[in-house]
Amino acid sequence: MGKQAKIEIGVGILVLFSIISLFVIAMKVSNFADMAQDRPTYTLKAHFDNIGGLKVRAPVKLSGVVIGRVASIGVDKSNYRALVTMKIDKAYQLPLDTSASILTSGLLGDQYIGLEPGGDDQYLADEDEIEMTQSALVLENLIGQLMVKLTDSGDKQ
Amino acid sequence: MLKALQQLGAWGINLTRSAGRLGLFLLSLLPALPYAIWRVSLLVKQTFNVGTLSLPIIMTAGLFVGMVLGLQGYNVLVDYNSEEAVGTMTALSLLRELGPVVAALLFVGRAGSALTAEIGLMRSTEQLSALEMMAVDPLKFIYAPRFMAVLITLPLLTLIFIALGIWGGWLVAVGWLGVDDGAFWSQMHAHVDWREDVVNGMIKSVAFALLIAVVALFQGSETAPTSEGVSYATTRTVVHGSLGVLGLDFILTALMFN
Structure with missing residues (x-):
């Protein structure tokens, strides 16, 4: 595995973690889901x-x-x-x-x-x-x- | 008496000079910023340096801040028989204040200082001049990718900090102190507003990222080309960055939440 690949994996981990965090904050913590389904x-x-x-x-x-x-x-x-x-x-x-x-x-x-x-x-x-x-x-x-x-x-x- | 007046004058002139240099620095950096997106590999490398390498400290700090909030909140709220509100309290304080601010403070110490030291050392070993000799613009290849990397990673790290903090609060409140799991989440869900709390917190985080990027890179570019100069510049980045974050936080809070 090259150095560049390691760096890219590292950045991938960062992005993945933040997407998971954003998802949790939007769906479970805040009322984003209720606003999205505008009835x-x-x-x-x-x-x-x-x-x-x-x-x-x-x-x-x-x-x-x-x-x-x-x-x-x-x-x-x-x-x-x-x-x-x-x-x-x-x-x-x-x-x-x-x-x-x-x-x-x-x-x-x-x-x-x-x-x-x-x-x-x-x-x-x-x-x-x-x-x-x-x-x-x-x-x-x-x-x-x-x-x-x-x-x-x-x-x- | 005259000496004091002279010192005051010198201080004033220095302040104006560095303000002017900051303005020129930003003015020349601004058109160079699109190159960071054009040269993605440089941006990815800097994102790794300032972002991924800051992950462990951000994650640990977030978890412990959340756990402490859960514990302290529980101790106060249990007197009023409303210990379920500990989830709301943890989430709101993390989203509005602690998440953006503590993540930014840690980020100044972990990544901002490293950026200043790196650029300062590049200056003192005349690597930047060497780049210019080869007709490579340091603004485009050194400063711009670092600026964009800070701007991108701090909000991401803040999100991770907040999510882990809430999980830490949950661990202490539900796992240890026996708060009801359903009430913990439903109270939080009912009181945390997406636009008011989450988006405002993220706006703060982006503002802090801008401030930190400007401070760290400007101090790097101002470094006196000696080993002492590098150490001074690094210290100044941490001090100015942290105080700037705290001051800016007060202004943003006053604008957003009243």
């Missing part, structure tokens, strides 16, 4: 009074199963409410009276949108809006309500 989606909109800590690309869940992602978050200038657009997998058709609420996974986890299907026999189409929404729970508001309640009951006694 067809349709868009739904929803207005919220308060989105809390919701972020773009946050999951949209139906009974805990991820069926879509938050595509964009903005403010509707006509009514000053938060406008959230979601991309939902085409495989999942949702009834017209589906409601959406912003929930938190675990005590300190990330926020996501939970969908609750209703009983309507018509389905939401592309660019439709989910009418019934429930905002994120804001801890300060909760504490404020609790304080009001406590002082109220204190006054009555």
